[in-house]
Amino acid sequence: METLNTPQERATLFCVEEFNGMNMLDASYRHRRFPRHVHDTFCVGVIETGAQRFWRSGGDHVAPSGDIILVNADEVHTGCSEVAGGWSYRAIYPHPDLFARLSAGSEPGPVPWFPDAVLHDPLLSAQLRLVFSLLPEQGNSLLKESLLLTSFSWLVMRYSRTRVVPPDLADACRAVLPVQELMASCPEKNWSLQQLADVACLSPWHFLRQFKKSIGMTPHAWLVQARLQKAQARLKQGETIAQVSSLCGFSDQSHFTRHFKNSMGVTPGEYVQVLKRGRRG
Numbered sequence: 001m002e003t004l005n006t007p008q009e010r011a012t013l014f015c016v017e018e019f020n021g022m023n024m025l026d027a028s029y030r031h032r033r034f035p036r037h038v039h040d041t042f043c044v045g046v047i048e049t050g051a052q053r054f055w056r057s058g059g060d061h062v063a064p065s066g067d068i069i070l071v072n073a074d075e076v077h078t079g080c081s082e083v084a085g086g087w088s089y090r091a092i093y094p095h096p097d098l099f100a101r102l103s104a105g106s107e108p109g110p111v112p113w114f115p116d117a118v119l120h121d122p123l124l125s126a127q128l129r130l131v132f133s134l135l136p137e138q139g140n141s142l143l144k145e146s147l148l149l150t151s152f153s154w155l156v157m158r159y160s161r162t163r164v165v166p167p168d169l170a171d172a173c174r175a176v177l178p179v180q181e182l183m184a185s186c187p188e189k190n191w192s193l194q195q196l197a198d199v200a201c202l203s204p205w206h207f208l209r210q211f212k213k214s215i216g217m218t219p220h221a222w223l224v225q226a227r228l229q230k231a232q233a234r235l236k237q238g239e240t241i242a243q244v245s246s247l248c249g250f251s252d253q254s255h256f257t258r259h260f261k262n263s264m265g266v267t268p269g270e271y272v273q274v275l276k277r278g279r280r281g
Contacts, residue, residue, distance in 0.1 A: 008086065011265045014136045015274045016092075018144055021236070023093045024135050025265055030086030034079035036217045037263040038225045042099070043071035044155070045091025046128050051082035052089065054117070058216065061117040068119040068128065070159070073111070076216035090132040094152070102153055112160035119159060127151050172214035175200045179211070180222070187226035188249030193219070223249075228263050231256065236275060241268045 008030040016022045023041075028049075036055070051064040056077040063069045064082075069089070071077045073096050081087050100108035119125075131147045134140060179196050183189075196219055197207035211219050231248045235241070242253060245268075250256035260268045 013264075013266050013270065013274045015277070016135050016144075018141050019094065019098060019148070021275075022095070022098070024090070024132065025093075026090045026132070027265055028086065028088035030081060032080070032265075034077075034265075035262055036076050036078050036221060037228075038074055038076050038217075038222070039071070039093060039263070040073055040229050041093040041095050042073050043069065043077075043091055043093055044128070045069045045089045046125050046132070048088040048090060050085050050087030052079060052087045053082040054079045056117045057115070059117075063118045066120075066122065066125055068121060068125055070114045070117055070119065070155075072113055090129070092132070092135070092148075099152060099156065102149065102156060112156045113163040114155070114159050115161050115163075116159060121158075124151065124154055124158075127154070172210045175202060176207075176211045176214045179207075179219070180215070183219070183223050184226050184229075187223055187230050188247060190249070191219075191223065224259055225263065228260060231260065231268070232264075232271075235268065235272055241272065244268070 009028070009032055011025060011027040011029075014024040014026070016024055025045075034054075045068065047063045047065050047067055047069065049065055051062055052069065053060060053062050054069070054077055055061075056071055056075060061069075062082050069091070096111040097108070099112050100110070102109055127147065128151055131144070131151055134144050134147065179199050182199055183191060183196070193204045193208070197204040200207050200210070202210060208218065211222075215222055217225075227248045227250065231244045231250075234244045234247065239247075241256070245253045245256035248256070250259070257267050257269075260266075260271070264271060266274075
Protein backbone atom coordinates (compact mmCIF):
# COMPACT_ATOMS: atom_id res chain seq x y z
CA MET A 1 0.00 0.00 0.00
CA GLU A 2 1.22 3.52 -0.76
CA THR A 3 -0.55 6.82 -0.18
CA LEU A 4 -0.06 10.13 -1.96
CA ASN A 5 -1.40 13.08 0.06
CA THR A 6 -1.73 16.73 -0.91
CA PRO A 7 -4.16 19.24 0.63
CA GLN A 8 -6.94 18.26 -1.80
CA GLU A 9 -5.68 15.13 -3.56
CA ARG A 10 -5.24 11.64 -2.12
CA ALA A 11 -4.52 8.32 -3.79
CA THR A 12 -3.81 4.97 -2.12
CA LEU A 13 -2.83 2.03 -4.29
CA PHE A 14 -3.08 -1.58 -3.11
CA CYS A 15 -1.72 -4.73 -4.69
CA VAL A 16 -4.12 -7.67 -4.10
CA GLU A 17 -2.00 -10.80 -4.07
CA GLU A 18 -4.99 -13.19 -4.06
CA PHE A 19 -5.69 -12.04 -7.61
CA ASN A 20 -2.18 -12.10 -9.10
CA GLY A 21 -1.31 -8.62 -7.91
CA MET A 22 -4.50 -6.94 -9.15
CA ASN A 23 -4.44 -3.22 -8.41
CA MET A 24 -7.01 -1.43 -6.29
CA LEU A 25 -7.13 2.36 -6.01
CA ASP A 26 -8.74 4.36 -3.20
CA ALA A 27 -8.62 7.99 -4.26
CA SER A 28 -10.05 11.44 -3.70
CA TYR A 29 -9.45 14.19 -6.25
CA ARG A 30 -10.56 17.76 -6.69
CA HIS A 31 -8.42 19.25 -9.44
CA ARG A 32 -6.94 16.13 -11.02
CA ARG A 33 -7.74 15.69 -14.71
CA PHE A 34 -6.74 12.40 -16.28
CA PRO A 35 -6.02 12.80 -20.01
CA ARG A 36 -6.95 10.10 -22.49
CA HIS A 37 -5.25 6.89 -21.52
CA VAL A 38 -5.77 3.15 -21.63
CA HIS A 39 -5.19 0.09 -19.42
CA ASP A 40 -4.84 -3.54 -20.44
CA THR A 41 -7.21 -4.29 -17.57
CA PHE A 42 -10.85 -3.49 -16.85
CA CYS A 43 -11.76 -0.76 -14.37
CA VAL A 44 -14.65 -1.44 -12.00
CA GLY A 45 -15.27 1.30 -9.45
CA VAL A 46 -17.82 2.92 -7.17
CA ILE A 47 -18.13 6.68 -6.64
CA GLU A 48 -18.05 7.37 -2.90
CA THR A 49 -18.63 11.13 -2.84
CA GLY A 50 -19.14 13.91 -5.38
CA ALA A 51 -19.43 13.02 -9.05
CA GLN A 52 -17.00 12.05 -11.79
CA ARG A 53 -17.14 13.02 -15.45
CA PHE A 54 -15.27 10.86 -17.92
CA TRP A 55 -15.05 10.17 -21.64
CA ARG A 56 -15.44 6.57 -22.80
CA SER A 57 -16.82 4.85 -25.88
CA GLY A 58 -16.89 8.08 -27.84
CA GLY A 59 -19.04 10.05 -25.40
CA ASP A 60 -19.06 11.84 -22.04
CA HIS A 61 -20.54 10.21 -18.96
CA VAL A 62 -21.27 11.40 -15.42
CA ALA A 63 -21.26 9.06 -12.42
CA PRO A 64 -22.73 10.45 -9.17
CA SER A 65 -22.18 9.11 -5.67
CA GLY A 66 -23.19 5.46 -5.33
CA ASP A 67 -23.03 4.62 -9.02
CA ILE A 68 -20.66 2.12 -10.63
CA ILE A 69 -18.14 3.10 -13.29
CA LEU A 70 -17.05 0.56 -15.92
CA VAL A 71 -14.21 0.79 -18.43
CA ASN A 72 -13.42 -2.15 -20.69
CA ALA A 73 -9.88 -3.42 -21.09
CA ASP A 74 -7.92 -1.48 -23.73
CA GLU A 75 -10.64 1.18 -23.88
CA VAL A 76 -9.53 4.80 -24.08
CA HIS A 77 -10.95 6.98 -21.31
CA THR A 78 -10.42 10.15 -19.28
CA GLY A 79 -11.45 11.39 -15.82
CA CYS A 80 -12.19 14.61 -13.97
CA SER A 81 -14.58 16.05 -11.41
CA GLU A 82 -18.12 17.01 -12.35
CA VAL A 83 -18.66 19.13 -9.21
CA ALA A 84 -16.66 21.87 -7.48
CA GLY A 85 -15.90 19.71 -4.46
CA GLY A 86 -14.25 16.93 -6.44
CA TRP A 87 -14.93 13.22 -6.22
CA SER A 88 -13.73 10.17 -4.35
CA TYR A 89 -13.94 6.57 -5.46
CA ARG A 90 -12.57 3.08 -5.03
CA ALA A 91 -11.82 0.94 -8.06
CA ILE A 92 -10.22 -2.36 -8.99
CA TYR A 93 -8.41 -3.22 -12.21
CA PRO A 94 -9.01 -6.89 -13.05
CA HIS A 95 -7.19 -8.50 -15.95
CA PRO A 96 -9.48 -10.00 -18.63
CA ASP A 97 -8.24 -13.46 -17.61
CA LEU A 98 -10.05 -13.01 -14.29
CA PHE A 99 -13.38 -12.67 -16.09
CA ALA A 100 -12.54 -15.65 -18.29
CA ARG A 101 -12.32 -17.78 -15.13
CA LEU A 102 -16.07 -17.33 -14.63
CA SER A 103 -16.74 -19.90 -17.35
CA ALA A 104 -18.46 -23.06 -16.14
CA GLY A 105 -16.32 -25.26 -18.40
CA SER A 106 -12.71 -26.37 -18.09
CA GLU A 107 -11.61 -23.89 -20.76
CA PRO A 108 -11.54 -20.11 -20.18
CA GLY A 109 -14.71 -18.35 -21.25
CA PRO A 110 -15.05 -15.27 -23.46
CA VAL A 111 -13.92 -11.87 -22.25
CA PRO A 112 -17.00 -9.69 -21.60
CA TRP A 113 -17.72 -6.27 -23.03
CA PHE A 114 -19.75 -3.70 -21.11
CA PRO A 115 -21.54 -1.11 -23.28
CA ASP A 116 -22.65 1.02 -20.32
CA ALA A 117 -20.05 3.27 -18.71
CA VAL A 118 -22.17 4.04 -15.63
CA LEU A 119 -24.48 1.67 -13.76
CA HIS A 120 -27.10 2.56 -11.18
CA ASP A 121 -27.41 -0.72 -9.25
CA PRO A 122 -27.57 -0.10 -5.48
CA LEU A 123 -27.32 -3.79 -4.53
CA LEU A 124 -24.26 -4.46 -6.68
CA SER A 125 -22.75 -1.16 -5.56
CA ALA A 126 -23.14 -2.20 -1.92
CA GLN A 127 -21.52 -5.59 -2.60
CA LEU A 128 -18.60 -3.98 -4.41
CA ARG A 129 -18.09 -1.59 -1.50
CA LEU A 130 -17.92 -4.59 0.82
CA VAL A 131 -15.35 -6.20 -1.48
CA PHE A 132 -13.29 -2.98 -1.56
CA SER A 133 -13.26 -2.84 2.24
CA LEU A 134 -12.01 -6.44 2.50
CA LEU A 135 -9.42 -6.59 -0.29
CA PRO A 136 -6.66 -4.57 1.46
CA GLU A 137 -6.91 -6.68 4.63
CA GLN A 138 -4.64 -9.62 5.38
CA GLY A 139 -6.28 -13.05 5.42
CA ASN A 140 -9.88 -13.93 4.59
CA SER A 141 -8.73 -15.06 1.16
CA LEU A 142 -11.66 -17.42 0.62
CA LEU A 143 -14.21 -14.75 1.52
CA LYS A 144 -12.53 -12.12 -0.65
CA GLU A 145 -12.27 -14.39 -3.67
CA SER A 146 -15.86 -15.59 -3.29
CA LEU A 147 -17.31 -12.10 -3.01
CA LEU A 148 -15.27 -10.69 -5.88
CA LEU A 149 -16.07 -13.51 -8.30
CA THR A 150 -19.75 -13.31 -7.32
CA SER A 151 -19.72 -9.58 -8.08
CA PHE A 152 -18.06 -10.22 -11.45
CA SER A 153 -20.64 -12.90 -12.30
CA TRP A 154 -23.38 -10.42 -11.45
CA LEU A 155 -21.78 -7.83 -13.72
CA VAL A 156 -21.39 -10.22 -16.63
CA MET A 157 -24.85 -11.76 -16.43
CA ARG A 158 -26.68 -8.43 -16.15
CA TYR A 159 -24.60 -5.98 -18.10
CA SER A 160 -22.29 -7.73 -20.57
CA ARG A 161 -23.29 -7.65 -24.25
CA THR A 162 -21.96 -8.81 -27.59
CA ARG A 163 -20.09 -5.92 -29.09
CA VAL A 164 -21.49 -4.65 -32.37
CA VAL A 165 -19.01 -2.60 -34.41
CA PRO A 166 -20.34 -0.35 -37.21
CA PRO A 167 -18.98 -1.32 -40.66
CA ASP A 168 -17.05 1.93 -41.17
CA LEU A 169 -15.39 1.58 -37.77
CA ALA A 170 -14.64 -2.08 -38.47
CA ASP A 171 -12.80 -1.06 -41.64
CA ALA A 172 -10.75 1.48 -39.68
CA CYS A 173 -9.95 -1.14 -37.03
CA ARG A 174 -8.73 -3.61 -39.63
CA ALA A 175 -6.44 -0.98 -41.11
CA VAL A 176 -4.80 0.01 -37.82
CA LEU A 177 -4.72 -3.36 -36.01
CA PRO A 178 -1.39 -4.45 -37.59
CA VAL A 179 0.05 -1.07 -36.60
CA GLN A 180 -1.08 -1.52 -32.99
CA GLU A 181 0.46 -4.97 -32.89
CA LEU A 182 3.72 -3.66 -34.32
CA MET A 183 3.97 -0.78 -31.83
CA ALA A 184 3.00 -3.04 -28.92
CA SER A 185 5.74 -5.51 -29.87
CA CYS A 186 8.42 -2.81 -29.66
CA PRO A 187 6.99 0.32 -27.99
CA GLU A 188 10.41 1.70 -27.10
CA LYS A 189 11.28 2.19 -30.77
CA ASN A 190 11.21 5.70 -32.23
CA TRP A 191 8.56 5.00 -34.87
CA SER A 192 7.95 7.50 -37.66
CA LEU A 193 4.52 8.35 -39.04
CA GLN A 194 5.55 7.18 -42.49
CA GLN A 195 6.68 3.77 -41.17
CA LEU A 196 3.33 3.20 -39.48
CA ALA A 197 1.31 4.50 -42.41
CA ASP A 198 3.17 2.11 -44.72
CA VAL A 199 2.16 -0.83 -42.51
CA ALA A 200 -1.49 0.25 -42.78
CA CYS A 201 -1.08 0.85 -46.54
CA LEU A 202 -2.45 4.37 -46.12
CA SER A 203 -1.14 7.87 -46.64
CA PRO A 204 0.19 9.45 -43.42
CA TRP A 205 -2.76 11.87 -43.16
CA HIS A 206 -5.36 9.19 -43.88
CA PHE A 207 -3.65 6.85 -41.41
CA LEU A 208 -3.80 9.52 -38.67
CA ARG A 209 -7.53 9.96 -39.24
CA GLN A 210 -8.25 6.22 -39.33
CA PHE A 211 -6.19 5.51 -36.23
CA LYS A 212 -7.93 8.17 -34.12
CA LYS A 213 -11.33 7.15 -35.46
CA SER A 214 -10.70 3.54 -34.48
CA ILE A 215 -8.77 3.89 -31.22
CA GLY A 216 -9.86 7.27 -29.85
CA MET A 217 -6.38 8.75 -29.56
CA THR A 218 -3.46 9.60 -31.81
CA PRO A 219 -0.77 7.01 -32.68
CA HIS A 220 1.76 8.82 -30.48
CA ALA A 221 -0.60 8.94 -27.48
CA TRP A 222 -1.35 5.23 -27.91
CA LEU A 223 2.38 4.46 -28.19
CA VAL A 224 2.95 6.19 -24.83
CA GLN A 225 0.31 3.91 -23.29
CA ALA A 226 2.02 0.84 -24.78
CA ARG A 227 5.30 2.03 -23.25
CA LEU A 228 3.61 2.42 -19.88
CA GLN A 229 2.25 -1.13 -20.01
CA LYS A 230 5.73 -2.45 -20.74
CA ALA A 231 7.09 -0.25 -17.94
CA GLN A 232 4.66 -1.73 -15.41
CA ALA A 233 5.70 -5.24 -16.38
CA ARG A 234 9.40 -4.37 -15.97
CA LEU A 235 8.82 -2.69 -12.60
CA LYS A 236 7.08 -5.87 -11.43
CA GLN A 237 10.19 -7.79 -12.45
CA GLY A 238 12.26 -5.66 -10.08
CA GLU A 239 14.03 -3.35 -12.52
CA THR A 240 14.83 0.15 -11.33
CA ILE A 241 12.82 3.18 -12.38
CA ALA A 242 15.82 4.64 -14.20
CA GLN A 243 16.33 1.40 -16.14
CA VAL A 244 12.67 1.13 -17.02
CA SER A 245 12.46 4.76 -18.13
CA SER A 246 15.35 4.27 -20.55
CA LEU A 247 14.41 0.80 -21.81
CA CYS A 248 10.78 1.72 -22.49
CA GLY A 249 11.50 4.68 -24.74
CA PHE A 250 10.92 7.67 -22.47
CA SER A 251 13.16 10.66 -23.07
CA ASP A 252 13.97 11.04 -19.37
CA GLN A 253 12.75 9.95 -15.95
CA SER A 254 10.60 13.03 -15.34
CA HIS A 255 8.84 12.40 -18.66
CA PHE A 256 8.20 8.80 -17.59
CA THR A 257 6.92 9.88 -14.15
CA ARG A 258 4.48 12.41 -15.59
CA HIS A 259 2.92 9.94 -18.02
CA PHE A 260 2.83 7.15 -15.44
CA LYS A 261 0.98 9.32 -12.92
CA ASN A 262 -1.45 10.53 -15.58
CA SER A 263 -2.37 6.91 -16.28
CA MET A 264 -2.09 5.20 -12.89
CA GLY A 265 -2.84 8.02 -10.46
CA VAL A 266 0.44 7.43 -8.60
CA THR A 267 4.13 7.91 -9.47
CA PRO A 268 6.45 5.03 -10.47
CA GLY A 269 8.16 5.34 -7.07
CA GLU A 270 4.88 4.94 -5.24
CA TYR A 271 3.98 2.00 -7.48
CA VAL A 272 7.29 0.29 -6.69
CA GLN A 273 6.66 0.71 -2.95
CA VAL A 274 3.28 -1.02 -3.37
CA LEU A 275 4.99 -3.92 -5.16
CA LYS A 276 7.60 -4.21 -2.39
CA ARG A 277 4.95 -4.26 0.32
CA GLY A 278 3.09 -6.96 -1.59
CA ARG A 279 6.21 -9.13 -1.82
CA ARG A 280 6.90 -8.74 1.90
CA GLY A 281 3.26 -9.55 2.71
